Amino acid sequence: AQTVTQSQPEMSVQEAETVTLSCTYDTSENNYYLFWYKQPPSRQMILVIRQEAYKQQNATENRFSVNFQKAAKSFSLKISDSQLGDTAMYFCAFLETSGSRLTFGEGTQLTVNP
């Protein structure tokens, strides 16, 4: 079974600075998807960014980018120019290409300080 590990339970950053959240995973699959989800206090899961394992290029979405290291099974999220609205719980997730099993990490609580 796949496992996803987020080793940073909590992180904080000053507004406008850059922060990186770590995620590692373990799988024997060659093709899969990786996601970062944001969960604000409303509890709604919001997609931040998605990476397809067969694509070597790192995904980017505005201020959010990932560092995908397939061989190392690492998938970190970089948030640039942090904003107060980025304060939330962030989850890393792994999805088999069949879509039949979705595994999450433990989560990282990010606080952006003014």
Add this chain to the structure above:
Amino acid sequence: DVKVTQSSRYLVKRTGEKVFLECVQDMDHENMFWYRQDPGLGLRLIYFSYDVKMKEKGDIPEGYSVSREKKERFSLILESASTNQTSMYLCATTVGARGEKLFFGSGTQLSVL
């Protein structure tokens, strides 16, 4: 937009009660999932289903069962609720040619007293 609806946002039950948590999706998605979310433990997979009447155990199935009689509805059942099942329960579904899009319900906070 795809909609994933969980029947209750907050639920309070007593120890020993049978509890049903419902999740309904408004598209023809095949894969549906039930998770529980606890602080420091993230989202842990309880059960998932990839078709009607098909189900697979996740990582923590003990104390739970599921039902999927129709494609749009995936029910999580606590046969005899216990206090350690107090948690936030989240339903999700995947869609896409390779199941790569995820959709979530808004969660049910269950308290077992």
